[in-house]
Amino acid sequence: MYVSTSTAHHTPTIEQQVFRIISKRKAIRASRVRKTASLARDLRFDTVDVVDIILELERNFSITIPDEVPLTTVGDFVRYVREHAAAA
Template sequence: MFVATTSTAQAASKTIEQQVLRIISKRKAIKTVRLRRTANLSRDLRFDTVDLVDIILELERNFHITVPDEVPFYTVGDFVRYVTAHAA
């Protein structure tokens, strides 16, 4: 039973990651294969504040979560980790 639950959780986590990457890539028409979890949103991907707010709003709509203003997002991985931890 534990193995099935772990596999299911890993599959759900991977699906969430893929959806988050799709939302981020759509913002600037970046191919998802180019997105690395360590990529810095402003320095590497050239996202500005408006881009980040739009991504957050899209994530909130898609995953039915609320992202507080004080949550720092510096990398692609920050988005993936936050959504994975808070999505129902």
């Protein structure tokens, strides 16, 4: 019998990677990071925090996130990265 040795299930999803980057920024418990969480209101991130997150996402996923892209929730980041990292 053939058993797949694929390690695909060990690779973190884009969502997991984005959550990790966001939670790492201020050492937030992963349980507080939800797709609906507002970075400013719920997670108390300021503009510098958001810029640092954007730079980290750009480095990790080899994408560019333009300034005019509205990113206010964790889900906004996940959605943008998922759509643009796949095209890269």
